[in-house]
Amino acid sequence: MTGPLSARPRCDATAAWAALQGHWQAHGRSLDLREAFARDPARFQTFGVQAPEVFADLSKNLIDTATLQFLLDLARECGLENHRDAMLRGEAVNTTEGRAVLHTALRAPTGAATPFNAEVQGVLAAMLAYAERVRADEHITDIVNIGIGGSDLGAQMVVPALDAFSRRGKRLHFVSNVDGHDITPVLRGLDARRTLFIVASKTFTTQETMANAAVARAWFIEQGGTDIARHFAATTTNVAAAAQFGISTTFGFWDWVGGRYSLWSAIGLPIAIAVGADNFRALLAGAHAMDRHFAEAPLAHNLPVLLGLLDVWYRNFHGFASRSVAPYHQGLARLPAYLQQLEMESNGKRVDLQGRPLPLGTSPVVWGEPGTNGQHAYFQMLHQGTEVVPVEFIAVKTPSHPHTDLHTKLLANCLAQSQALMMGKTAAEAEAEQAPTAAAGMAPAVLASHRSFPGNRPSTTLLLQALTPHSLGALIAMYEHRVFTSGSVWGINSFDQWGVELGKALCSQLLPRFASGDASGLDASTAGLLARLRTETGPRA
């Protein structure tokens, strides 16, 4: 293997890791946030980081300035800066696939000295011109994006997030699942003459997408549709396969765009149709501003770097296995799902770039729901459960609706949650408080144990001035670079996804068995389930 990470030791064999471990033993593991705030009135200022469009309050995290220094030393010793620069230059940092990783080149402005700038600008201009034609075409009222994973989640997340910027009169639909319960209700509500299908697939071979595209084409023809050229478009690197499928309107991209990093490419066509060319360019510009920050800001003030290092601190030293993301903006409802793919498909790896098994945790489980809904569901566990889950709150100062009273309540809830996680409530406080309402027959101390909160639970609050194409672009790029940072420290390849292959291969072996019933060579569980699905409860193939 060649490249900037080729010669480095495993992350846990570095001197910086040993130093961090010493710090963890001496101070890190016993840091108490309430005491830290009491000791240092400037803690909010010290741990506030301003990046393009995103302000991060890191002060409610289990860190002090020494922790950050040790983490930054670790990043340096692990070669983060060299690795980042190699990625930005277009070196093949995706070593297992022998590919460059250049989603940053997709959002560089025209004429920038970034790799492939002319090709990128050419496809972008063509894609945006097409999006504008669709927007102006009053006959087209419904746009159905058929794609899965990175060919679905980005657009599915961004389109509702930018609802305030969307053209009215165009309905965007997203079909991803090979489960027919996904496409069936969508088709039920459509008029073939007024519908555009976008088949989005980097490879144009993904089973789910190809199957749904075939259903859509058959439905279109059945409805009397003839003009496939006008009603189907494809976004793909495999233009030949799209043509074979019968699609002539195609927007391409390149193998150096990873699926989960592809919303900036032609895969963003549904976004461009929803919000228009200027807003799509603003989304790219916001991401580019964050790219510059990641490339140029000193590590100590570099927001994606600091967030990625916090992930390492929590995962490998505190042992926190998950992170919850709570966007206090309904438009970001799909952000946790988007981040699940971005983070867990990127960093859910168990060997480093040289194939050495990692004896430590990598990607945390990422999950969440918009606030305030989550508060009335799983926040109970965050406050009083046995696991500590760092929470990431995202708040937007200015709403795009006129209901200021609702918005103030939303923001107050957001601040109250991070405050409650940190402050907690002692048993003595709970006991003092419960006296008048103590349940009959329960000793006050027992009831107080139920009503107390441990506190000292960490959180980060990210603030945006407003949710705009520019700020959303910056926010998403921040997450991408954060994933790069922790992946780089762990020394893993954040850009392949071999873990999805085995299931795909076994699925193609199982598929014909639904018709034949042949269970030879199968384990008893799979054979038993297959038999029940064929004969008792399920449809035959």
Ligand code: F6P
């Ligand atoms: O699930 C694996 C995966 O390759 C993802 O990485 C990708 O985003 C998704 O499938 C869809 O792939 P394609 O765009 O080639 O259809």
